[in-house]
Amino acid sequence: MKTQFFNRTEAGLILAENLGSYASRDDVLVLALPRGGVPVAAEVAKRLNAPFDVFVVRKLGLPGHAELAMGAIATGGVRVFNGEVVNAMRIPDEVIDAVSAEELVELQRREKAYRTDRPPLDVEGKTVIVVDDGVATGSTMLAAVSALRQLYAARIVVAAPVIAAPTYHEIQSKADEVVAVMIPEHFYAVGFWYKDFSQTTDHEVRELLTQAARGHPVEA
Numbered sequence: 001m002k003t004q005f006f007n008r009t010e011a012g013l014i015l016a017e018n019l020g021s022y023a024s025r026d027d028v029l030v031l032a033l034p035r036g037g038v039p040v041a042a043e044v045a046k047r048l049n050a051p052f053d054v055f056v057v058r059k060l061g062l063p064g065h066a067e068l069a070m071g072a073i074a075t076g077g078v079r080v081f082n083g084e085v086v087n088a089m090r091i092p093d094e095v096i097d098a099v100s101a102e103e104l105v106e107l108q109r110r111e112k113a114y115r116t117d118r119p120p121l122d123v124e125g126k127t128v129i130v131v132d133d134g135v136a137t138g139s140t141m142l143a144a145v146s147a148l149r150q151l152y153a154a155r156i157v158v159a160a161p162v163i164a165a166p167t168y169h170e171i172q173s174k175a176d177e178v179v180a181v182m183i184p185e186h187f188y189a190v191g192f193w194y195k196d197f198s199q200t201t202d203h204e205v206r207e208l209l210t211q212a213a214r215g216h217p218v219e220a
Contacts (some may be wrong), residue, residue, distance in 0.1 A: 011161035012043025041131035074147035103208040134190030138167040
């Protein structure tokens with residue numbers, strides 16, 4: 001039984017083995033949560049012969065309490081909200097709009113850095129496999145799932161080499177399918193499950209996306 005991955009590339013190869021039913025289907029897209037999810041997703045997309053892109057998610061932190069997320073903004077300009085936080089804190093619309101505008105600038109900057117001038121893949125009506133290198137609390141992944149619902153993805157599959165057991169069960173209630181190689185009860189941190197957990201750079205993300213675009217040209 002696998003107890004640790006050598007690096008994200010190996011993790012992606014192993015994860016892809018668990019996603020074989022999605023191989024060579026014209027309705028499947030693979031989206032990575034950058035940056036750590038990109039090398040994993042790149043291997044998954046290669047093995048499944050599927051188009052590959054990033055899906056950027058930026059949390060909307062409450063001013064003065066940035067760790068308290070009142071929602072998130074994602075690729076496509078989609079906003080999702082944490083209704084409990086917004087209602088409990090009585091956060092006015094203008095505060096949400098101001099933070100959203102600020103995060104949108106950063107989201108667009110990152111997307112341009114990652115894919116330059118290529119447009120994002122259209123997820124409407126598609127089966128979307130969302131990949132990260134590991135999922136601890138799941139807040140970013142859950143925001144991605146909510147955003148993809150708003151973008152009319154037909155089916156959402158969350159996939160990661162390792163997902164904390166409580167989070168795995170939570171995501172199951174939101175996504176159509178959750179796929180993981182390991183689902184530990186005692187998670188610690190994502191890096192614990194990798195021998196090599198060196199940081200993925202913007203340059204590496206760009207290179208992997210460029211290589212994928214050559215194999216699967218993005219339709220304008």
